[in-house]
Amino acid sequence: MTDTAQQPRPCWSDRLELGEGVRWFDGRLVLVDILAGRLLQAPDDGGAVPGAALREVLRLPVPLGAVAPLADRPGWWVAAAGTGICLLSPDGVLDWLARPEDATPLPTRMNDGVADPHGRFWAGSMAYDATEDAGSLYRVGPDGSVTRVLDGITVPNGPAFTADGTVMYLADSARGVIRRYSVDAFSGALGTPEPFATIGHGAPDGMAVDRNGSLWVAVWGAGAVHRYREDGTLDRVVPVPAAQPAGVCLGGPDGRTLFVTSARVGLDEPGPLDGAVFALPVDTPGPPASSFRRAEAA
Template sequence: MRMNDGCADPHGRFWADSMAYDGTPDAGSLYRGPAWSGAVTRVFEGITIPNGPAFDRDGTTMYPADSARGPARPHSADPRDGGLGAGEESVRVDDGSPDGMTVDAEGALWTAVWGAGEVRRYLPDGTLGTVLRLPETQPAGICLGGDDGSTLYVTTARVGLPEPGPLDGAVFRARVEVPGLPTAAYRSTEA
């Protein structure tokens, strides 16, 4: 097993997901680390290739993805204890795999689409809003940053490519209209 992705939510809790090195179906889990309670909790299991999660501005919606299956299912998140509601499929990726994700200031989900050479912006209702094409097929990680939060940074990967090109494994950037959210910080004690 190995850890794959993680982030802090706006309330200071750390979330991280695990998967099998060989991609064994359903072997992965999502964990919620302590903000101030001191306990790590397995939130759900049965994930094959977990990515994300990403959170909205107030931490009441969490987007995890299982890249092996394609959907990103938003879950309601309780700001008090990090408990999650049932996820509903709203973002379906059929021509690639959702990978790195972030949420912008309007609550739209941005996701790198591994295998499709795209980064997509989905509106809060799941409607596809923006598609950015990349010259490489394996975008992996994304974030919104820069001085005004309106620069999208995209990393690409070389892993698994029989003949990687000169830009596989590079970092790209593009200007976008809606800025990202400030990065949430992990807090080991209650604020």
């Protein structure tokens, strides 16, 4: 089950504090350094260039959990940032749709997020100190409305969607569990959660679904990435030469490159590859990452 035939290779010279939110959009690899508020893009076509560095697209004055591009508005993004959801202009101006975490009794921030195949944006929140049950999951509709759809989560990561958008996977990292939800295509309403996988060593973090419906999971604290079949069976473990893998996506020109981000935050003695971004060829491609489709009348 453990695959040591091919090891993920470090791609660029950067060592990120908390690299997450990695996505392949329109032939480019995009990711964030959460606590530094940085939106980053890989050089060239996302391929590894020895000694090259990631390009900083934007730097925000608040933490930046994840972004998705706005359909038909080049250079614009929807972002899980600070205490809420905002639109980002090409020059970095923040247009807040909502800041629901301003009202929480604990210091909290937005965490991972993604657009689903129907054009909605989803993002989680968490307490800075990972207080139990302090996190939530929000859904952003095409009209720009921000709705809390789940609460009682400690550290939400993902979500990740199947190619048709009818299934969502969500990790509660602090509890080591991944749950699966059905998703109503029209309304975005979630069905009853089903247990999908439990991780005993390390914590499930960022996730991505391939075209066969298998789920790739970065396992924080375990130095590994797992792949699960649709039935929840663990069928592949890929060692990563960094202690804290944090995010994954499938991309590259043919969708058959697994990109893995990692983090240095919290490590007393980070190793030389902690915080690096890695790449590994895989057999099954992933679907294109989705954009946020906002209605013109919103």
